[in-house]
Amino acid sequence: MEKLLQVNNLSVSFDTYGGEVQAVRGVSFDVHKGETLAIVGESGSGKSVTTKALMRLIPQPPGRIKEGEILFEDKDLAKLSEKQMEKIRGKDISMIFQDPMTSLNPTMKIGNQIMEGLIKHQKMGRAQAKKRAIELMELVGLPDAANRVDQYPHQFSGGQRQRVVVAIALACNPKLLIADEPTTALDVTIQAQILELMKDIQKKTDSSIIFITHDLGVVANVADRVAVMYAGKIVEIGTVDEIFYNPKHPYTWGLLGSMPSLDSADEDLYAIPGTPPDLIAPPKGDAFAARNDYAMKIDFEQQPPMFKVSDTHYAATWLLHEHAPDVEPPATIQRRMQGFAQEAELKTKGDRS
Amino acid sequence: MARYITKRLIYMLLTLIIIATFSFFLMKMLPGTPLTMEDKLSEAQKEIILEKYGLNDPVPIQYLKYMGGLAVGDLGISFQFDNREVTDIIMDRIGPSMQLGAQALIIGTIIGMLLGLVAAIYHNGFLDYSSTFVAVIGKSIPSFIFAGLLQYFIALKLGWFPVALWGTWQHTVLPTVALAMFPIAIAARFMRTEMLEVLGSDFIQTARAKGVNKFGVVFKHGVRNALIPLVTVMGPLAVALMTGTLVIEKIFAVPGIGEQFVTSITTNDFPIIMGTTLFFSFFFIFIILVIDLLYGLIDPRIRLAEGEK
Structure with a gap:
């Protein structure tokens, strides 16, 4: 598929009195023509900042794009002047905001x-x-x-x-539509309507969508691919199926485990322990290590690179290193994953009949 | 809309009656009569005069008589100036005060708004600090200091405008500038604060995401949303400026109503006190009505419910 947008090693910082907040720390991803990429992660993980940086809507100062490229149709948006950006905003790239x-x-x-x-x-x-x-x-x-x-x-x-x-x-008729939690402020029935509307319009106009959300239910519904962000980095990226049925990063496990579902009513809802790190002084190793039950010594010392799982699936966790011990996701997550698989199977059967 | 305005006018009338009643009795509680300072008159002569003007009647009777006159638009006759109608005196004196006040208000609001806008756009920059500096000066230094400085430097040293007195438009320039400093400061401060808040709001981001440029964002999307608080503070300020300012009128020897009002109180000139008070009150209530109508004009959410259907 043809690439519409390619983000390389994008870093965004905010200069505050307390110091430099490294909101986005070296994010790379692509968006292909006509696809929907969902970016998920908890509040403060850098989802919104990343997409606002794409449109150069970060208030400057205090914010600034520290480094990286935003290649959109062979132009590096990070280097365009404000005047040139005004011609792209709303025309080639437009944005739907959270609170109507x-x-x-x-x-x-x-x-x-x-x-x-x-x-x-x-x-x-x-x-x-x-x-x-x-x-x-x-x-x-x-x-x-x-x-x-x-x-x-x-x-x-x-x-x-x-x-x-x-x-x-x-x-x-923008080529790229960025939707920053477009359904978060709406009640559930309206949410569904807006999602249907967006899917419908995407089919008609063949535009690409970057969909920011922390609602995994929405992700399963709309996305082709998913990027999971944590502490300003993408920790796992893959197709929807790969992220839901075969997640590799312990943070993704945590996210999936903490998602309520109809049959989880009688079990305790999982919560990821601890809080996200302070991005003024991000930890040396894996930012998730302190909250990670599976953290190894190296997690506290070195940042994991993106390990390739498949051509479309990458995850930044040392667990994927060839010398790492084999770790199975926790039982609840495994049950979840089976549940997703069954649902998907039921759905495809239902579609056929 | 017409119904709303009629309703408001009736309320205005009620308010005025209440104000007239309160001021009448408060005024009657002031010690002395209009003749207290007249040493040359004998007690008997004073009695005759008081009798003639009905000032010996019991206060409630005087009140009813006054309100009776008011009902037919008769504000009475001044005690200080023989046989001059209060209405005449007010109309004579209000002109210069209104003109100065209106000029100061318009100039002050425009300059102040621009200063505030510039400050908000260049937040925390040099222009922001300069504009805030001007606002602090305007708010903290009393107008009579400016008046003196303007008279000395602009009028005496440079000779650009007359020092004082009333006549041509040139005479109005210096008192207008002296009076405008305060509205400049107020407008600049409010505009800056409001604009900063508006520029930080979500719909400004929506506008920028549409590709609207900085100028369009500020003027098309920003200003109108920042106006409500400004209009709220400028209303009472307009009344204060346009009903005459004793100090500025004294310094520039302007024949305005401010001085008249103060003199009437010290001389117990009851009809003038009442007349001026009622005039000021009317003006104030009227401005409030204007402000309420302006709100609806600026912000569609405040428009009257009946207009929606």
Whole structure:
């Protein structure tokens, strides 16, 4: 598949009074055309910072891209000027934000907010842009668009507002859509609708999506590939099946184990012990070592490289080293993995019948 | 909308009646009569005059008489200036005060907003500190110091504008500048704080993610959302500025209403005290109504529910 985006060794830091916070520490990944890459990880793991850095939306100062390349269609976004970036934002890459209640301008009509990008990037006149805005509102499933285009955000419900945010992001048919926890602030039924909408639109427009979430249920639903982030690094990356059925990193085990499911009602929900490290002074070895039941001596001394599991599956854990002892994932995780496999099997059977 | 405004006007009227009542009785509690300072009059002569103006009646009767006059728009006749109607005196004097106040308010708000905007955009930079410095100076140094400095340097040394008195527009420049320092400071401080908050909000990020440039982000998305608190503080300030300022009017020898008001209190000129108080109150309540309507104009969320349907 053709690469749309290639991120090489990206590091982002924030200069604070307490010192340099290394929010993202050497992240590399690709996004192919038409695929959905999910980035998962707990709060503060650097998911949002990574994607905001892609669009150069990190407030500078205090933030800065320390090193690395962001290759998007042969351009290194990390080196473009602000003026050049303005031409890419909203046109080639656009973003859907987490909280629809705050991500729309409360004093501007919905239509004008959708039209802004069209007028800027596609050089449309106001009348034409408005027509297109109404089309977009219909596309994202907002009824009575012709009238609602002149309303203000407070006249829309949370789910409707998120549809508007999606419409804004889609306005100029971006090649890459970054969705930063687009369903976190919504209730579950609306979540499902927005996810369906995004999948639907991706099918129609063949755009690539980077989907940030900490909800693994959502990941299983939308993603083609998954990158697991921890303490500013990608610790494991692979296809959805590889991450769910054959996770290799103890942190991924922990994440999968701490995901509630219908049949886990009678067992205790697993929680990863401890807290994430302080990124002002990240630990010397594997950042996850202190919370890792399977940590070895080397985990505290040296950062593990990305070990190859398959062509698409890589994980940064010393457990994959040839001299490492064979370690099986904990029993609960194994049960989980079997559960996922069964579900998947049931689903495929169901699809066939 | 029309219904809302009518309702507000009725409330205004009620408020004014309450204010008139309170000020009337408070004023009557002041010691002395308008004739206290008149040593040349004998007691008998004073009696005749007090009788003539109805000042010997019991206070409740005086109150009813006054309110009766008020109902038909009669504010009474001044004691200080023989046979001059209070309305005339106020109208005579309010002009210069209003003009100075309005000029200072408009200039002050515009300059202050720009300073605040620049400060917010270049947060923690040189321009931010300079603008904050101007704001601190404007807020902490009283206007009469500026007045004196302006008179000395601009008027006396440079001779660009007249030192004092009233007449042409040139006469208004220095008092306007002296008065504008305070609104500049207030507007700059509020604009800076609000703008910083607005620029940090999520919808600004949405706008940037659309590719809107810095200018568009600040002016199209930022300013309008930062205006509400500014309008809230500028309203009462507008009243304070436009109803006359004793000090500035004295220093620049402006025939404004500020001085008139103070003199009327020291001389127990009851009709003038009442007239001016009621005028100021009316103006204040009116400005509050204007501010409420402005809120709706700025922020659609505050617009009246009936307008939505």
